Amino acid sequence: MILEQINEQLTETLKTRVLTLFGHAIDRVVLQSPPRLAMGDLATPLCLELAKVLKRKPRELAEALSKDLALPMFVQSVNVEGAGYLNFRFDRGAFTVAHMQSVMVPIKRAGGRMIVEHTNINPNKAAHIGHLRNAVLGDTLVRCLKWLGEHVETQNYIDDTGVQVADVVVAFEHLLKEDAAAVQKRIDDPTVRFDYFCWDLYSKMANYYAEHPEAEQWRRDTLHRIEQREGETARLAALIARAIVHRHLATMLRFDIEYDLLPKESDIIALHFWDRAFELLKKSGAVIQETEGKHKGCWVMKLEGTADFEGMDEPDKILVRSNGTVTYTGKDIAYQLWKFGLLDRTFDYRKFKSYPDGRILWETTASEGSPDAPKFGGAQRVFNVIDVRQAYLQRVVREGLRLLGHQREAENSIHFSYEMVALTPATAEALGLEVSEADRKRPFLEMSGRKGVGVKIDDLVDAMQSKATEAVREGSKREGLSDDEIALLGRQIAIGAIRYFMLKFGRNKVIAFDFNEALTFEGDSGPYLQYSTVRVENIFRKMKERGVNARLDDASIDALTLNEGLTDEMWELVRRSADLPAAIERGVEALELSVITHELFELSQKFNSFYHKYPILNEKDEAERQRRAVCAEVFRRTMRAALELLAIPVPERM
RNA sequence: GCGCCCUUAGCUCAAUUGGACAGAGCAAUAGACUUCGGAUCUAUCGGUUGGGGGUUCGAGUCCCUCAGGGCGCACCA
Numbered sequence: 001m002i003l004e005q006i007n008e009q010l011t012e013t014l015k016t017r018v019l020t021l022f023g024h025a026i027d028r029v030v031l032q033s034p035p036r037l038a039m040g041d042l043a044t045p046l047c048l049e050l051a052k053v054l055k056r057k058p059r060e061l062a063e064a065l066s067k068d069l070a071l072p073m074f075v076q077s078v079n080v081e082g083a084g085y086l087n088f089r090f091d092r093g094a095f096t097v098a099h100m101q102s103v104m105v106p107i108k109r110a111g112g113r114m115i116v117e118h119t120n121i122n123p124n125k126a127a128h129i130g131h132l133r134n135a136v137l138g139d140t141l142v143r144c145l146k147w148l149g150e151h152v153e154t155q156n157y158i159d160d161t162g163v164q165v166a167d168v169v170v171a172f173e174h175l176l177k178e179d180a181a182a183v184q185k186r187i188d189d190p191t192v193r194f195d196y197f198c199w200d201l202y203s204k205m206a207n208y209y210a211e212h213p214e215a216e217q218w219r220r221d222t223l224h225r226i227e228q229r230e231g232e233t234a235r236l237a238a239l240i241a242r243a244i245v246h247r248h249l250a251t252m253l254r255f256d257i258e259y260d261l262l263p264k265e266s267d268i269i270a271l272h273f274w275d276r277a278f279e280l281l282k283k284s285g286a287v288i289q290e291t292e293g294k295h296k297g298c299w300v301m302k303l304e305g306t307a308d309f310e311g312m313d314e315p316d317k318i319l320v321r322s323n324g325t326v327t328y329t330g331k332d333i334a335y336q337l338w339k340f341g342l343l344d345r346t347f348d349y350r351k352f353k354s355y356p357d358g359r360i361l362w363e364t365t366a367s368e369g370s371p372d373a374p375k376f377g378g379a380q381r382v383f384n385v386i387d388v389r390q391a392y393l394q395r396v397v398r399e400g401l402r403l404l405g406h407q408r409e410a411e412n413s414i415h416f417s418y419e420m421v422a423l424t425p426a427t428a429e430a431l432g433l434e435v436s437e438a439d440r441k442r443p444f445l446e447m448s449g450r451k452g453v454g455v456k457i458d459d460l461v462d463a464m465q466s467k468a469t470e471a472v473r474e475g476s477k478r479e480g481l482s483d484d485e486i487a488l489l490g491r492q493i494a495i496g497a498i499r500y501f502m503l504k505f506g507r508n509k510v511i512a513f514d515f516n517e518a519l520t521f522e523g524d525s526g527p528y529l530q531y532s533t534v535r536v537e538n539i540f541r542k543m544k545e546r547g548v549n550a551r552l553d554d555a556s557i558d559a560l561t562l563n564e565g566l567t568d569e570m571w572e573l574v575r576r577s578a579d580l581p582a583a584i585e586r587g588v589e590a591l592e593l594s595v596i597t598h599e600l601f602e603l604s605q606k607f608n609s610f611y612h613k614y615p616i617l618n619e620k621d622e623a624e625r626q627r628r629a630v631c632a633e634v635f636r637r638t639m640r641a642a643l644e645l646l647a648i649p650v651p652e653r654m
Numbered sequence: 655g656c657g658c659c660c661u662u663a664g665c666u667c668a669a670u671u672g673g674a675c676a677g678a679g680c681a682a683u684a685g686a687c688u689u690c691g692g693a694u695c696u697a698u699c700g701g702u703u704g705g706g707g708g709u710u711c712g713a714g715u716c717c718c719u720c721a722g723g724g725c726g727c728a729c730c731a
Binding site: 164321327 | 657658659660665666667668669670671672673674675678679680686687689690691692693694695696710711712723724725726727728729730731
């Protein structure tokens with residue numbers, strides 16, 4: 001926060017000064033941390049840019065500009081360095097005192113209404129680690145947006161009427177010859193995970209289709225019955241989908257991921273969202289019916305000539321097939337319109353479940369809802385978290401809004417895209433999957449629910465947890481922790497490790513998942529952050545136990561004393577902590593959340609070297625002990641807040 | 655064929671969006687607490703940023719081009 005103030009003031013000062021000195025107006029001033037602390041706390045290459053325009057030497061400009069420059073509060077000096085950089089140095093003591101009071105205070109925002117849709121797993125099988133990347137990215141985005149002051153609704157879309165569900169229904173009815181009562185028994189059986197059972201069943205069904213193409217008639221019939229909500233089959237589908245959704249929610253809850261609303265495809269159909277959207281699309285001329293050519297009889301969205309689809313061979317997108325049925329894309333446009341409140345009809349809502357923390361999860365319904373349900377939808381901005389393979393569909397949806405004249409909403413339809421999670425051939429083999437000679441040479445293998453190729457989230461968590469628990473047990477032999485305590489610590493560490501792992505890669509990097517890599521608790525990992533935080537907490541706990549006064553209260557902290565002895569290593573903790581809010585905002589702006597984990601990792605590295613070099617508890621000099629404690633406290637507050645933002649738990653001990 | 659993405663140390667990734675000497679983790683090697691617990695730290699080794707052109711005071715970053723790899727481009731969802 002202080003840093004933002006300094007940035008603002010400095011930008012203003014420099015702008016006006018450049019104008020008065022050189023008669024030149026600049027629109028932006030780049031202020032950045034210099035590559036090394038020795039160069040200062042803030043720097044601008046302003047004069048390098050100016051040199052070009054003004055045709056003068058950069059250093060000469062910098063000298064003129066820096067002479068008698070009015071410096072903002074907390075800024076002590078300005079120097080000309082390098083090729084002509086202006087480097088500013090802060091009043092370390094004063095800055096530190098002020099920063100202590102504003103650690104991780106967010107940059108203020110307007111507070112708009114937003115929807116983040118994520119997870120969206122087909123309710124027909126267990127969730128795999130590709131779904132987890134989606135959920136962790138989405139959940140972290142939600143947390144960051146809320147931290148920034150936005151009003152966010154978290155939605156998890158349930159496609160309960162699609163082919164994927166239908167295929168599992170077909171498998172139960174035709175392959176296993178089980179009715180709803182038998183399936184219910186399986187669901188209630190505590191010895192089998194129902195979602196795991198369906199994982200295998202689904203890929204068995206896929207194989208069966210491959211060998212018996214005529215069986216696809218079953219799928220068509222089943223799909224039709226589900227959509228028409230007819231009889232036993234539809235009831236079975238609803239039963240299965242619901243049971244699996246509960247499994248998915250339980251899996252996500254292990255990561256502290258919760259939702260506000262489950263919008264269901266079946267309700268979108270029952271409430272005829274598409275019919276209304278179709279009317280609008282027809283009226284606006286955005287879709288037309290082809291009377292000839294290979295799309296004869298289809299209603300298509302003409303995308304030729306629109307900027308986003310230039311140069312495509314076959315840009316037109318079919319929304320209604322010649323047999324009159326609507327495609328997925330069509331339904332998605334209708335749903336996107338609803339999210340912005342642009343469809344003059346809406347859902348009713350009823351309670352789906354309560355979370356342990358009291359939060360209520362709602363689901364949509366086409367029949368009468370609960371009178372005390374909140375209003376959903378009608379957002380100003382919508383984030384759809386969905387992997388890059390659906391980029392084309394997302395662009396079509398966005399274009400649909402634009403063609404309907406909703407320019408602003410089209411621009412606020414944000415596809416938060418990210419690359420897939422794949423498996424290394426080694427991991428695939430370790431899972432017992434058949435890997436061909438050709439596949440073995442590939443960098444990674446795509447996961448596929450249909451083929452049953454993938455790492456299930458719960459398996460990963462379980463593996464991680466047992467490894468972490470083992471480490472805790474090993475490391476805490478003499479502390480006499482109970483099994484429950486050890487289990488809790490193991491769980492927290494596992495979750496921290498996995499959430500971090502899902503965030504640390506840039507979003508358009510394919511994660512070639514490797515068990516060994518994911519299971520590391522060392523170096524660039526979640527547990528490293530947790531360990532650093534546990535360490536700093538330990539310092540203060542021990543101080544309290546031994547009655548050593550840290551003197552961190554406002555009255556005791558003296559800027560002058562701090563200024564005297566803050567070494568570079570100590571100061572860097574404070575300086576970097578102050579950088580974090582801007583990094584978070586940058587991360588959200590660019591939808592690149594890895595910048596946050598990266599900043600935190602570097603900050604933790606700084607702390608760990610500080611920790612080794614500057615003992616606090618046994619420091620005899622009171623002023624020096626206080627200085628060190630202040631830096632540790634800044635780090636402690638930063639990590640507490642930041643890890644909560646990332647939903648990485650802070651264990652009691654490690 | 656068209657579009658998007660990736661290529662940086664042996665491996666996995668960063669690089670403040672065009673800025674200062676390209677940095678981390680892992681692996682390897684050598685070290686470090688009777689201290690606030692070593693899931694840590696210190697040091698060494700490791701680079702023609704896939705190749706070639708260009709723009710710029712300045713390019714890993716922007717443009718062109720070539721090569722390799724991945725993913726999309728259904729009357730599937």
